Amino acid sequence: MRVAVIGLGSMGMGAALNLLRAPGLEVSGVDPREAARVEFAAAGGTAAARAADLPDGIEAVLVLVVNAAQTEAALFGPEGAAPRCAPGSVLIVSATMAPDDARRLAARAADSGLLYLDAPVSGGAAGARAGAMTVMASGSEAALARARPVLDAVATKVWHLGEAPGLGSTVKVVHQLLAGVHIAVAAEAMALGIRAGVEPRTLYEIVTGAAGNSWMFENRVPHVLDADETPRSAVDIFVKDLGLVGDLARSVAFPTPLAAQAHQLFVSARAQGHGGKDDAFVIRAYQALSGIRLPGEE
Numbered sequence: 252m253r254v255a256v257i258g259l260g261s262m263g264m265g266a267a268l269n270l271l272r273a274p275g276l277e278v279s280g281v282d283p284r285e286a287a288r289v290e291f292a293a294a295g296g297t298a299a300a301r302a303a304d305l306p307d308g309i310e311a312v313l314v315l316v317v318n319a320a321q322t323e324a325a326l327f328g329p330e331g332a333a334p335r336c337a338p339g340s341v342l343i344v345s346a347t348m349a350p351d352d353a354r355r356l357a358a359r360a361a362d363s364g365l366l367y368l369d370a371p372v373s374g375g376a377a378g379a380r381a382g383a384m385t386v387m388a389s390g391s392e393a394a395l396a397r398a399r400p401v402l403d404a405v406a407t408k409v410w411h412l413g414e415a416p417g418l419g420s421t422v423k424v425v426h427q428l429l430a431g432v433h434i435a436v437a438a439e440a441m442a443l444g445i446r447a448g449v450e451p452r453t454l455y456e457i458v459t460g461a462a463g464n465s466w467m468f469e470n471r472v473p474h475v476l477d478a479d480e481t482p483r484s485a486v487d488i489f490v491k492d493l494g495l496v497g498d499l500a501r502s503v504a505f506p507t508p509l510a511a512q513a514h515q516l517f518v519s520a521r522a523q524g525h526g527g528k529d530d531a532f533v534i535r536a537y538q539a540l541s542g543i544r545l546p547g548e549e
Contacts, residue, residue: 252275252276252277252310252311252400253276253277253279253306253308253309253310253311253337254270254276254277254278254279254309254310254311254312254313254400254401255278255279255280255281255302255305255309255311255312255313255332255335256270256278256279256280256281256312256313256315257281257282257302257312257313257314257315257316257325257326257332258281258282258314258315258316258317258321258325258346259280259281259282259284259287259288259290259291259298260282260287260315260316261375261376261379261482261483261484262315262345262372262374262375262376262378262379262384263280263282263313263315263316263379264280264287264290264291264379264380265376265378265379265380265381265382265405266313266315266379266382266384266404266405267280267291267296267313268291268294268296268380269379269380269382269404269405270313270401270404270405271294271295271296272404273400273403273404275400276400276401276404278296278297279296279297279298279299279305279306279309280296280297280298280299281298281299281300281301281302281304281305281325281332282298282300283300283301285300288300301330302325302326302330302331302332302335303329303330303331303332303334303335305332305335306335307335307337308335308336308337309332309335309336309337309340310336310337310340310341310397311340311341311343311397311398311400311401312326312332312336312340312341312342312343313343313345313401313405314326314342314343314344314345314346315345315346315372316346317346317488317491318346318347318348318491319346319348319349319352319353319356321346322344322346322348322352322356323356323359326342326344326356326359326360327356327359327363333360333363333365336363336365338364338365339364339365339366339397340365340366340397341365341366341367341368341394341397341398342356342360342365342366342367342368343368343370343398343401343402344356344367344368344369344370345370345371345372345386346371347371347420347423347424347427347488347491347492347495348420348495349420349424349495349498349499350417350418350420350421350424350499351417352420353369353416353417353419353420354415354416354417356416357369357390357416357417366390366391366393366394366397366398367390367394367416368388368389368390368394368395368398368419369388369389369390369416369417369418369419369420370386370387370388370389370390370398370402370419371386371387371419371420371422371423371426372384372385372386372387372405372406373385373387373423373426373430374406375470375483375484376483376484379405382404382405382406382407383406383407384405384406384407384408385406385407385408385409385410386402386405386406386408386409386410387410387412387419387422387423387426388402388409388410388411388412388419389411389412389413389414389415389416389417389418389419389420390414390416390419391414392414395411410422421499424492424495424496424499425496425499427489427492427493427495427496428493428496428507428509428510430467430489430492431489431492431493431496431510431513431514431517432509432510432513433465433466433467433468434467434471434489434513434530434531434533435512435513435516435517435533436513437465437467437468437471437472437531438475438516438531438533438534438536438537439537440454440458440463440468441454441455441472441475441534442534442537442538442541442543445543445544445545446541446543451475451476451545451546452476452546455472455473455476471529471530471531472531474529474531474532475531475532475534475545475546476546477546477547478545478546478547478548479529480525480528480529480532481529482527482528482529482530483529483530484529484530485526485527485528485529485530486517486520486521486525486526486527486528486529486530486532486533487521487526487527488530489513489514489517489530489533490514490517490518490521490526493510493511493513493514493517494514496510496514497510497511497514516533516536516537517530517533517536519536519539520532520533520535520536523535523536523539
């Protein structure tokens, strides 16, 4: 099966490397960054800077880019992958986007004679590298069956939420409400502890062994403790994703005050110039308010 992965970022690279190890798959990777292409090629994959440079006859495309606009360009733009796909190929779209965008892109795929699986993922860079992502998929049974060899290589859990595109994206947006709020409240707790004079690493060790722990606290706080701003997932991602939460909530007349507060903290960190940093550094918003010193700072 000829497979293309578009977007060799923190999650896309992990997914692509697992596909290379899966039997029966011929894998190409697409990314404009030379470093990503070099890494993928060194692992045995075929790398291209543009989707238009993919070989003909692609049977499945896994899209792991940032948003709907990038997805649409990667698939249907002037340099998109759709013309390289064989009839009946499946587009597995894992970018986080509004449900309306997923439905619109699914319609474009159908017009092009392609199957579409609305398939957002979770698991982070570590989960992607381990082939242990969770997939929140919606689409036809035919699309799911066509995508199965790809999904089996990159995920340990695949939820099929129904045949209607947009259901997968809806669940992912709800999931991102929790993820964003958990990161923001982890930052709040650490900032409060630092302001009150608690040793940060001791606080982390106590919380991770107690009932107040969360997956995000345990995963993200070490980035702050190590003063490591390398973006596994950036502040800007949650500016976008919590914005999608607000859009979805307004569309169904539902209040999401905690998500709105968390969104404003990420917007604040972005406004201070930290948008490209690891999302744990939403703690910079609290630092600006309180003047605390973070680990590693004099």
